[in-house]
Amino acid sequence: MDDFLAARSQMALSLGFHIIFSCIGMVMPFFMAVSHYLWLRTGNENYKNVTKAWSKGVAIFFATGAVSGTVLSFELGLLWPTFMKHAGPIFGMPFSLEGTAFFIEAIALGFYLYGWDKFNRWFHWLTGVMVGITGIASGILVVAANSWMNSPSGFDFVNGQYLNIDPMKAMFNQGWFSQALHMCIAAFAATGFAVAGIHALMMLRKQNVGFHKASFKISAVFAIVAAFLQPLSGDISAKFVAKSQPAKLAAMEAHFKTDTHVPLIIGGIPDTKKQEVNYAIKLPGVLSWMITGDPAKPVTGLDRILVKDQPPVAVTHYAFQIMVGLGMMMMAIGAIGLAAFFKWRQWLHQPWFLKLFIAATPAGFIAVEAGWTVTEVGRQPWIINGVMRTADAVTPMPGIQYSFYLFTAVYVTLSIVVVFLLKRQIQMVPVIYDKPQLNPAL
Amino acid sequence: MMLYIVIAFLWWSILLYLLMGGADYGAGILELLTREGNRAGLKKTAYRAIGPIWEANHMWLIIAVVIIFVGFPDVYSLVSVHLHIPLTIMLMGIIARGTAFTFRNYDAVHDSWHRLYDRIYMYSSFITPMFLGIIAATAISGRIDTDATDFPSGYILNWFNWFPLSVGLFTVCLCGSLAAIFLAGEVPGSDEKWRFIRKAKQMNGLATLFMVLLFVSASLQGIPLFRWLFGNVISLIADVIAAASLAMTWYMIYQSRVKTSRFYAGLMVMSLLISVSYPHFPNIVLLKNGGSLSILDHAAPSATINALGIALLAGSVFILPALVYLIWSFAKKRSVVDEDH
Numbered sequence: 102m103d104d105f106l107a108a109r110s111q112m113a114l115s116l117g118f119h120i121i122f123s124c125i126g127m128v129m130p131f132f133m134a135v136s137h138y139l140w141l142r143t144g145n146e147n148y149k150n151v152t153k154a155w156s157k158g159v160a161i162f163f164a165t166g167a168v169s170g171t172v173l174s175f176e177l178g179l180l181w182p183t184f185m186k187h188a189g190p191i192f193g194m195p196f197s198l199e200g201t202a203f204f205i206e207a208i209a210l211g212f213y214l215y216g217w218d219k220f221n222r223w224f225h226w227l228t229g230v231m232v233g234i235t236g237i238a239s240g241i242l243v244v245a246a247n248s249w250m251n252s253p254s255g256f257d258f259v260n261g262q263y264l265n266i267d268p269m270k271a272m273f274n275q276g277w278f279s280q281a282l283h284m285c286i287a288a289f290a291a292t293g294f295a296v297a298g299i300h301a302l303m304m305l306r307k308q309n310v311g312f313h314k315a316s317f318k319i320s321a322v323f324a325i326v327a328a329f330l331q332p333l334s335g336d337i338s339a340k341f342v343a344k345s346q347p348a349k350l351a352a353m354e355a356h357f358k359t360d361t362h363v364p365l366i367i368g369g370i371p372d373t374k375k376q377e378v379n380y381a382i383k384l385p386g387v388l389s390w391m392i393t394g395d396p397a398k399p400v401t402g403l404d405r406i407l408v409k410d411q412p413p414v415a416v417t418h419y420a421f422q423i424m425v426g427l428g429m430m431m432m433a434i435g436a437i438g439l440a441a442f443f444k445w446r447q448w449l450h451q452p453w454f455l456k457l458f459i460a461a462t463p464a465g466f467i468a469v470e471a472g473w474t475v476t477e478v479g480r481q482p483w484i485i486n487g488v489m490r491t492a493d494a495v496t497p498m499p500g501i502q503y504s505f506y507l508f509t510a511v512y513v514t515l516s517i518v519v520v521f522l523l524k525r526q527i528q529m530v531p532v533i534y535d536k537p538q539l540n541p542a543l
Numbered sequence: 544m545m546l547y548i549v550i551a552f553l554w555w556s557i558l559l560y561l562l563m564g565g566a567d568y569g570a571g572i573l574e575l576l577t578r579e580g581n582r583a584g585l586k587k588t589a590y591r592a593i594g595p596i597w598e599a600n601h602m603w604l605i606i607a608v609v610i611i612f613v614g615f616p617d618v619y620s621l622v623s624v625h626l627h628i629p630l631t632i633m634l635m636g637i638i639a640r641g642t643a644f645t646f647r648n649y650d651a652v653h654d655s656w657h658r659l660y661d662r663i664y665m666y667s668s669f670i671t672p673m674f675l676g677i678i679a680a681t682a683i684s685g686r687i688d689t690d691a692t693d694f695p696s697g698y699i700l701n702w703f704n705w706f707p708l709s710v711g712l713f714t715v716c717l718c719g720s721l722a723a724i725f726l727a728g729e730v731p732g733s734d735e736k737w738r739f740i741r742k743a744k745q746m747n748g749l750a751t752l753f754m755v756l757l758f759v760s761a762s763l764q765g766i767p768l769f770r771w772l773f774g775n776v777i778s779l780i781a782d783v784i785a786a787a788s789l790a791m792t793w794y795m796i797y798q799s800r801v802k803t804s805r806f807y808a809g810l811m812v813m814s815l816l817i818s819v820s821y822p823h824f825p826n827i828v829l830l831k832n833g834g835s836l837s838i839l840d841h842a843a844p845s846a847t848i849n850a851l852g853i854a855l856l857a858g859s860v861f862i863l864p865a866l867v868y869l870i871w872s873f874a875k876k877r878s879v880v881d882e883d884h
């Protein structure tokens with residue numbers, strides 16, 4: 102493995118790891134706050150138990166998210182010193198604001214986790230809400246930094262020099278809104294389906310049904326709402342990509358030849374040599390229509406992009422298909438969930454219904470990883486789109502592959518331990534929270 | 544002007560990380576040096592005292608790193624390249640310690656896994672401050688070789704030598720004694736209290752030992768440490784304050800005013816940091832070829848520094864009151880709980 106590939110793989114691994122924890126860190130506090138609120142309002146013990154159980158899980162995830170984030174803030178320099186040397190002062194604004202958000206989040210979490218029965222009930226509840234709000238804020242800020250890499254602004258690039266730096270303009274680059282919106286909704290969808298799936302499994306096993314049903318309802322409602330919003334915001338993202346990064350869009354769609362009436366390609370195996378896509382479903386004119394609003398208008402294909410500036414087509418295309426496919430699936434399951442909540446309430450106890458949600462447990466997170474693959478691989482060969490090549494940014498230090506192996510070992514071990522702890526947390530539910538089910542019909 | 548504000552924030556974040564993060568690591572170091580049988584009590588005390596604020600304690604490091612990479616990108620990228628290996632080891636320590644601390648306090652089942660978490664927690668509490676010390680010492684030791692042509696002299700020999708190693712060990716002992724002094728004020732019984740005070744003494748003794756090693760290795764390697772620490776008025780004043788604070792710390796401990804002694808211990812660390820950082824300011828990285836990186840000359844463009852300064856000032860308006868309230872309210876609640884026991 103050469104150093105460049107190792108550095109890219111290590112970056113992808115670390116971010117792919119961190120993003121799972123940050124999604125959970127952004128979203129779980131809101132689930133907790135809802136359940137906590139229901140407990141304070143109704144006095145139903147199930148909600149109190151759910152809140153406490155979730156808050157233990159959140160503590161584990163938060164710590165893992167915090168250390169993996171700390172690692173990232175060093176890794177940017179360890180792996181991409183040339184990038185950071187030039188980009189740091191330009192796209193640093195969101196990171197410096199993020200520091201504040203993290204700090205407040207850590208403080209609020211201290212109050213929340215250790216403050217049970219020590220503070221005014223509503224103050225305690227509010228600190229939980231603060232954890233969520235600051236989490237979302239840091240998510241939005243850091244995504245704004247990433248979208249700057251996709252649509253750089255706030256400086257003039259003259260003869261290899263970065264002049265007239267304007268950090269505010271860099272932060273509010275053209276992509277920040279569509280990307281941050283899409284990411285936040287994705288976090289809700291991914292975490293919502295994951296949590297709902299786990300509790301559905303426990304309901305299917307008929308363990309502490311009152312407890313798990315309360316958890317399932319809260320998480321499923323968030324998941325369903327997010328699943329419906331996600332494709333809408335994805336459409337906004339795609340239109341933005343078409344405008345700012347035609348090469349990425351062409352790779353996502355495996356769209357080789359610039360043309361009018363461009364079809365939307367679903368699935369298929371791109372053949373980069375022959376410049377065609379085999380075995381795909383093609384919806385005539387739909388891509389042109391989606392991007393430009395008119396099926397007769399042209400969409401830039403890879404033939405207009407210099408070969409040395411083209412991103413890897415196959416990976417980007419597959420990742421995009423996976424994300425969109427899972428998005429559609431999650432929306433369909435969401436529709437069934439809505440029907441169950443509003444009309445056919447008996448479904449909520451039927452095994453097939455629970456199994457549907459169990460099957461969807463990992464879907465959101467797979468979509469998140471796929472989505473980031475689209476964004477990051479689709480930007481290649483650029484680290485700053487159109488300005489700096491990834492290959493020029495990498496550290497001169499040799500032997501990065503050993504660092505990559507080390508990080509892989511650590512992250513794999515940590516993932517296993519976290520899953521193991523989560524399982525123990527869930528196993529302990531009957532022991533720790535074995536209260537009579539006050540209201541099984543909840 | 545704004546540049547100085549940013550530098551002040553950087554300096555304070557480093558100091559606060561040394562104090563608060565340091566005490567936090569120190570608790571793990573003490574556990575490592577405690578006999579197996581006595582560890583359970585220490586673990587409980589440390590968790591009770593540190594639990595609510597430990598996440599916040601480690602935020603200072605992130606703030607410092609962000610200030611460096613936004614405000615002083617040349618420093619950040621140079622150090623990241625040449626100290627890649629110690630930085631990676633430190634990161635491993637941070638990962639291990641943060642997760643093990645949480646796992647051992649939040650794992651719902653109590654079984655033999657906890658022995659593993661405890662082990663990892665203790666060793667990583669030792670390794671992380673050790674390497675932080677090594678990294679800081681290397682930066683100013685004038686051994687970073689930007690013209691190196693072979694791997695060892697470019698990436699290993701700059702940090703793997705006696706001076707950084709002894710600074711690392713000194714940092715470890717400093718953290719340990721901070722933790723011992725802090726925790727001595729957190730326990731109700733006088734037996735337990737004296738156990739911590741004995742630990743603080745041992746740590747102080749070891750720190751002195753490593754201080755000697757540190758001066759010897761500095762003079763052998765031609766690092767003008769002696770001149771830095773004693774060759775200018777500011778450092779001299781700071782040294783005097785540090786020595787006086789150390790004396791006051793122990794005086795207060797023997798007067799049984801352990802909580803007051805914390806203040807002096809903090810003052811001592813602060814004066815030490817002034818004493819070492821002043822003489823080579825504004826150069827924070829010294830190179831082998833005689834060059835140096837000055838944080839005044841290698842700062843980001845003024846638009847960035849202004850934005851960063853405003854962000855930091857605005858942030859502290861939110862953070863400081865909340866943090867003080869957090870520490871204060873849990874300190875108060877803790878004394879209430881203690882009375883219940």
Ligand code: HDD
Pocket residue numbers: 244251276279280281283284286287288290291331332334335336338339340342424425426427428429431465466468469470471472473474475476477
């Ligand atoms: C639950 C996860 C999830 C789901 C169901 C979807 N996405 Fe997505 N998508 C993400 C999670 C995600 C993401 C991981 O959050 C990304 C990566 C970068 C970003 O900002 O969001 C992303 C990026 C991303 C991009 C690239 C943005 C860029 O590079 O700037 C596009 C064009 C879309 N998405 C479009 C869609 C469409 C049309 C969907 C239709 C269903 C869809 N996404 C569902």
Ligand code: HEM
Pocket residue numbers: 109110112113116117120181184243244246247469470473474477478480481483484491
């Ligand atoms: C603000 C957030 C992010 C920043 C600043 C960032 C930054 C970077 C950088 C500097 C690289 C290396 C250069 C490159 O290959 O372009 C990279 C690559 C990569 N990142 Fe991101 N990234 C972010 C978010 C994410 C997330 C959340 C993921 C989740 C999976 C991700 C996945 C990847 C992948 C797969 C690569 C490798 C791409 C390739 O080399 O082909 N990124 N990112």
Ligand code: HEM
Pocket residue numbers: 119120122123124125126127162163164165166167168169170171172173174177203204206207236237239240241243244247284605
């Ligand atoms: C798109 C990608 C990212 C998102 C959405 C994201 C979001 C978050 C969130 C919500 C947290 C709060 C921790 C938690 O609740 O678990 C967090 C933690 C953290 N992130 Fe990220 N992050 C991303 C990428 C990055 C990158 C690229 C960096 C490095 C520069 C980074 C640095 C950190 C740090 C230092 C923390 C720890 C702070 C704490 O303890 O709260 N993150 N991230």
